Amino acid sequence: MEKKLLEKFGEVYGAGGEIREYFAPGRVNLIGEHTDYNGGHVFPCALTLGTYGLARRREDRKLRFYSVNFSRLGVIETSLDDLVPSDGAGWTNYPKGVMWAFEKRGYTFENGVDFLIYGNIPNGSGLSSSASLEVLTGLMLKDMYGIEELTMQDLALIGQYSENNFNGMNCGIMDQFASAMGKKDCAIFLDTSTLEYEYAPVKLKDARIVITNSKVKHSLVGSAYNDRRNECETALKELQKVTDIKALGELTEEEFEAHKDAISSEICRKRAKHAVYENQRTIRAVKALKEDNVEEFGRLMNASHVSLRDDYEVSCEEIDILVDLAWKIPGVIGSRITGGGFGGCTVSIVKNEAVDTFIETIGRKYKEAVGHEAEFYVVDIGDGAHKIG
Numbered sequence: 001m002e003k004k005l006l007e008k009f010g011e012v013y014g015a016g017g018e019i020r021e022y023f024a025p026g027r028v029n030l031i032g033e034h035t036d037y038n039g040g041h042v043f044p045c046a047l048t049l050g051t052y053g054l055a056r057r058r059e060d061r062k063l064r065f066y067s068v069n070f071s072r073l074g075v076i077e078t079s080l081d082d083l084v085p086s087d088g089a090g091w092t093n094y095p096k097g098v099m100w101a102f103e104k105r106g107y108t109f110e111n112g113v114d115f116l117i118y119g120n121i122p123n124g125s126g127l128s129s130s131a132s133l134e135v136l137t138g139l140m141l142k143d144m145y146g147i148e149e150l151t152m153q154d155l156a157l158i159g160q161y162s163e164n165n166f167n168g169m170n171c172g173i174m175d176q177f178a179s180a181m182g183k184k185d186c187a188i189f190l191d192t193s194t195l196e197y198e199y200a201p202v203k204l205k206d207a208r209i210v211i212t213n214s215k216v217k218h219s220l221v222g223s224a225y226n227d228r229r230n231e232c233e234t235a236l237k238e239l240q241k242v243t244d245i246k247a248l249g250e251l252t253e254e255e256f257e258a259h260k261d262a263i264s265s266e267i268c269r270k271r272a273k274h275a276v277y278e279n280q281r282t283i284r285a286v287k288a289l290k291e292d293n294v295e296e297f298g299r300l301m302n303a304s305h306v307s308l309r310d311d312y313e314v315s316c317e318e319i320d321i322l323v324d325l326a327w328k329i330p331g332v333i334g335s336r337i338t339g340g341g342f343g344g345c346t347v348s349i350v351k352n353e354a355v356d357t358f359i360e361t362i363g364r365k366y367k368e369a370v371g372h373e374a375e376f377y378v379v380d381i382g383d384g385a386h387k388i389g
């Protein structure tokens with residue numbers, strides 16, 4: 001793969017000079033959904049799928065981008081003096097946004113760069129291809145310009161900042177954090193209110209993580225996501241009149257039940273309920289995993305789905321079909337929607353001996369029900385972003 005990309009780089013930009021290579025993974029979140037902007041916990045892991053980047057510094061201020069995935073777009077050229085988002089810039093808005101965010105932090109760049117990018121995360125699947133591209137760009141800039149003081153955690157924050165302020169998606173920190181900080185065979189138990197984290201080995205004994213891609217992405221994803229955030233903020237403001245909290249993640253279920261009548265709209269009450277209960281579920285799920293109680297972990301994943309479907313309302317018909325089918329298969333320990341929602345993927349924990357049946361049965365029944373095929377990935381947990389060569 002890397003050799004091919006190097007050849008491609010030479011083909012596109014000409015050989016010679018120092019070409020460096022990097023990788024940043026996508027992520028799957030095991031539990032703790034829509035808690036990261038509510039000061040709660042998340043439990044994502046980095047995948048071995050992700051985004052590769054090759055880069056070479058230039059003498060002038062030009063920036064050139066080429067994506068192997070979007071080769072029909074050819075080389076997209078811009079400059080360090082033009083770091084503004086535009087519809088026409090397509091995918092290059094992500095790396096440009098990160099450069100812009102570096103400049104906002106006070107780093108200025110004299111020389112431009114030629115970039116070649118290749119990703120093997122299915123596009124629009126909700127496995128964080130954009131966050132991986134942001135973290136990848138951050139790592140390339142840090143390394144190529146020798147900015148040593150920036151930590152991987154800083155790169156996650158810069159990625160999130162650029163996504164929020166350059167690309168207009170008001171996401172939390174989970175995706176970029178997982179891509180930057182991931183660790184092989186571990187999930188990251190992250191407290192988003194403090195950014196304290198712990199690596200928890202994902203020991204599933206005789207089971208695998210299976211991601212199922214619904215291959216649907218309903219429109220208005222960004223705005224529906226931002227609506228959920230606003231509804232949680234409204235609920236928080238009303239709760240703050242009766243209890244001293246900074247974020248929904250500070251509440252236990254009992255405290256929420258005691259104060260919930262302070263939230264005037266039913267919708268906002270449901271959203272807040274999800275945020276509170278999901279956070280507590282995540283804490284419990286990590287404890288269960290540490291105690292080798294994979295069955296309990298699975299039950300909590302299932303409960304997470306119900307809450308995301310009924311209270312947070314970020315699921316959709318296709319995803320519910322996938323999860324309902326999964327729940328019926330013997331050997332499925334847990335299954336739920338993962339990521340932002342409104343399509344994308346489910347994540348399931350499936351006993352080894354049931355994986356083939358899972359793929360065959362759900363594949364067939366899903367196609368019968370919705371008219372198109374799902375895609376399945378039996379995944380491994382990989383390391384966070386790193387330099388390859």
Ligand code: GLA
Pocket residue numbers: 032033034035036037171172173174175339340341
């Ligand atoms: C998207 C966002 C994350 C997080 C999830 C939901 O992936 O980018 O910050 O909020 O949705 O858990």
